[in-house]
Amino acid sequence: MSKNIKLGLFGFGVVGQGLYDVLNKAKGIKADVYKICVKNRDKRRTIPDFHFTYDKEDILENPEIDVVLELINDSEEAYQITVAALKAGKHVITANKKMLAEHLEELVQLQQKHNVSLLYEASTCGAIPIIRNLEEYYDNELLFSVCGIFNGTSNYILTKMFDENLSYETALKQAQDLGFAETDPTSDVAGFDSKYKLCIVAAHAYGIFVNPKEVFNYGIDHLSVHDLKYAKEKGYKIRLVPNAVKLNAKEVTLFVMPQFVDEQHYLYNVNYENNGVIVEAAFADKQFFFGKGAGGHPTGSAVLSDISALTYNYRYEYKKFLQQDKLQYTTNVEIEVYVRYTTDSDIKSLKLNNITEKFFGKEYNYLIGTLSLSDLMKAKDALENKGVYIVDTGKDLRLLKKEVTPTPK
Numbered sequence: 253m254s255k256n257i258k259l260g261l262f263g264f265g266v267v268g269q270g271l272y273d274v275l276n277k278a279k280g281i282k283a284d285v286y287k288i289c290v291k292n293r294d295k296r297r298t299i300p301d302f303h304f305t306y307d308k309e310d311i312l313e314n315p316e317i318d319v320v321l322e323l324i325n326d327s328e329e330a331y332q333i334t335v336a337a338l339k340a341g342k343h344v345i346t347a348n349k350k351m352l353a354e355h356l357e358e359l360v361q362l363q364q365k366h367n368v369s370l371l372y373e374a375s376t377c378g379a380i381p382i383i384r385n386l387e388e389y390y391d392n393e394l395l396f397s398v399c400g401i402f403n404g405t406s407n408y409i410l411t412k413m414f415d416e417n418l419s420y421e422t423a424l425k426q427a428q429d430l431g432f433a434e435t436d437p438t439s440d441v442a443g444f445d446s447k448y449k450l451c452i453v454a455a456h457a458y459g460i461f462v463n464p465k466e467v468f469n470y471g472i473d474h475l476s477v478h479d480l481k482y483a484k485e486k487g488y489k490i491r492l493v494p495n496a497v498k499l500n501a502k503e504v505t506l507f508v509m510p511q512f513v514d515e516q517h518y519l520y521n522v523n524y525e526n527n528g529v530i531v532e533a534a535f536a537d538k539q540f541f542f543g544k545g546a547g548g549h550p551t552g553s554a555v556l557s558d559i560s561a562l563t564y565n566y567r568y569e570y571k572k573f574l575q576q577d578k579l580q581y582t583t584n585v586e587i588e589v590y591v592r593y594t595t596d597s598d599i600k601s602l603k604l605n606n607i608t609e610k611f612f613g614k615e616y617n618y619l620i621g622t623l624s625l626s627d628l629m630k631a632k633d634a635l636e637n638k639g640v641y642i643v644d645t646g647k648d649l650r651l652l653k654k655e656v657t658p659t660p661k
């Protein structure tokens with residue numbers, strides 16, 4: 253695109269306003285916000301009223317608008333807007349990870365059919381440029397794994413619990429007071445938000461489109477002082493870690509779980525609302541990206557980078573998806589876990605093997621052993637029990653996979 257880009261902006265909240273600021277301060281980019289569509293007519297705005305509309309068709313049906321920036325906080329409506337914009341031949345830039353994770357394959361087909369771009373760097377880890385790096389820099393790399401801290405809210409809570417000995421409830425309240433956590437924090441603390449981002453990462457790292465409903469997520473809301481004590485005694489911190497791991501030439505697994513990290517681990521020093529991404533590859537070896545995973549200006553800068561990419565007609569090519577040797581998503585993998593519980597009945601649904609550590613105390617017990625991810629996903633009573641907590645010890649899954657002995661038929 254060589255002309256001045258006309259942008260139609262949906263949403264003028266944290267990210268929308270952040271983008272608006274960043275765009276106004278950026279030099280050299282030929283793009284203007286033509287109209288902004290918002291929802292609430294009574295809200296006071298920081299810029300004059302004539303910029304705004306409450307009718308989405310003012311943007312979607314306007315032939316002068318080339319690019320739709322979808323930055324609203326309603327994933328269902330975001331999906332409707334994105335589909336309508338792509339069908340109208342407009343490029344779309346979005347930050348909505350839930351919408352993307354749930355509809356990615358369909359949206360990719362739609363952008364191809366209508367010969368437009370759908371870009372979403374801001375959806376995953378804010379200002380960290382992970383999507384375009386996976387797509388371009390690592391396009392021919394054999395990626396062993398991509399993991400990290402993809403959610404600032406849960407990491408803020410974990411940092412407060414470890415560094416200041418705050419309870420989960422107090423740390424959550426502080427995060428809410430500071431605007432890091434929503435009134436309903438479930439998506440962040442239970443690992444859903446990290447999981448949506450993981451599904452987007454998996455599409456670019458491994459060329460697989462996995463429905464987030466099929467991916468295991470377990471969060472930090474059952475974490476207790478006993479688990480903190482164990483971690484501290486061993487010199488660990490606990491981080492909420494989304495994992496995408498290539499297990500062998502054919503299979504990739506995905507899951508989100510709390511994980512012990514020791515002082516040598518890159519994620520040990522990723523504190524507060526920061527994010528970190530570790531990419532492990534055959535040739536490049538381990539690389540670590542660190543930065544702001546959220547906030548108006550950091551996320552706005554990722555949107556700006558996508559707008560800039562459109563000026564040279566950039567489009568994700570999903571190169572790994574197009575490669576011949578397709579990878580399969582599997583949950584047939586062993587994970588080594590720490591399990592804290594009170595009575596044996598708490599963990600009767602967990603089929604723990606290869607137990608290497610046991611502790612039986614007055615208030616609680618714990619075991620360390622291995623279990624299969626597919627069995628773990630079925631163990632609903634243990635997972636929902638506040639008296640139980642499960643942490644990935646961080647042992648390399650590719651080593652554990654070899655230890656699995658097939659069950660006789």
Ligand SMILES: NC(=O)c1ccc[n+]([C@@H]2O[C@H](COP(=O)([O-])OP(=O)(O)OC[C@H]3O[C@@H](n4cnc5c(N)ncnc54)[C@H](OP(=O)(O)O)[C@@H]3O)[C@@H](O)[C@H]2O)c1
Pocket residue numbers: 262263264265266267268289290291292293295323324325326329347348349374375378545546547548551
């Ligand atoms: N906050 C972050 O740091 C961050 C980081 C990365 C990605 N994201 C993603 O970015 C998106 C926006 O998040 P945010 O934090 O900016 O949200 P936010 O501060 O809550 O703002 C949401 C905006 O969307 C508008 N809106 C809601 N429904 C709408 C509709 N049907 N039509 C038009 N406008 C509508 C709201 O309008 P009113 O102003 O009229 O209420 C508001 O301006 C979300 O998908 C989020 O997951 C956020």
